[in-house]
Amino acid sequence: MGQKLDPMKEVLGTLGANGGLHCFINGLLNPGKELVTFEPMFPMYLDHIDLAGGRLRSVPLNIKDNKWTFNPDDLYNAFSQPDASVFLFNSPHNPTGKVFTKQEMELISDMLDDFPHIKVISDEVYSFLPFDGAEHHYFATIGNNWERTVSLFSGGKLFNCTGWKVGWAIGPQPLIHLGAIVTSAVYYCFNHPGQVGVANSLDKAFSKDFKEVNGKSVSYSEDVKNLFESNRNYLDKALREMPLPFKPLHCEGGYFLIADISECRHLIPERYLKTHDYQLPEHGPKTNSYPLNMPDGRIPLDLAFCRWMACENGVVMMPNSFFYKPGSPHTTENYVRMAICKERPGIETAIERLKLVKNNH
């Protein structure tokens, strides 16, 4: 980040990045105030905002020319609201796979200059995963962002061990202090052996001597990125070649790829579209089904699609509508999220199963 940090004042270990989100959202967002973020979003944001007694003010990301984009006027308008007090930024972005460009970040940073009371939480858990040679830009290093930004990172994401729950926050002392107060109240300290393990591995993750690939030395983090990027390429191509009418969207980074399933409606058995009580006895013991609806009360197409895929075709995907606040006017239902953060054989098995689906129709 190009900063000389005081580890006692400007760095805080957190119980995963999610623990960091909890502590900084609660530390920075007062009851009744608004947190501005892009929608769709990592759904845990909503619970932390609720617990803080705050409100979400979302700005939609929309698809334009196969890319997720935002309208700068919408964002400026959100920042202008009298209760706006925290901006939560995430790049590479979950679930869309969008990697914000440096120009987009500069634009946002310039806007924030007009609202000096707004503090920023920058969720950078996928910082090591921008694809296609793109560089990761730390939001805190853009423009005047340093003094207003806390950046969150995740050892679980970096080392593919999310269950370890070791994260860390970096930022100016007055902001770190506020998160630290909540940390002390909520979990006080966490998983010390995990912290030592992650700390000892951090330098190694980025040192070039992990492996030789085609005569080139690569680091562990590059090796993971190369795997996920080649999974992205493989999945994108396989979905395009499939008789099922999937349309993968371009994924610029992170753990996930989004596909457009809007032309798959006719394949989904009616009951998945009509009821949340969709499981048949042959699907095994009933699971609790999350009764998510579109603002007009319908079951979202993507949810029906994912239930059908999981129950009858053995492939688990996430409905993109799950990444919106329930009832949000921005909710979309045409997209599903697929994981590329896996070893290749699992993805190949999923593709083989998807090929069978078309054959059955």
Ligand SMILES: Cc1ncc(COP(=O)(O)O)c(C=O)c1O
């Ligand atoms: C955008 C985003 N932020 C934070 C987290 C939580 O990270 P951790 O596993 O370190 O708690 C996730 C995990 O899915 C995520 O996707």
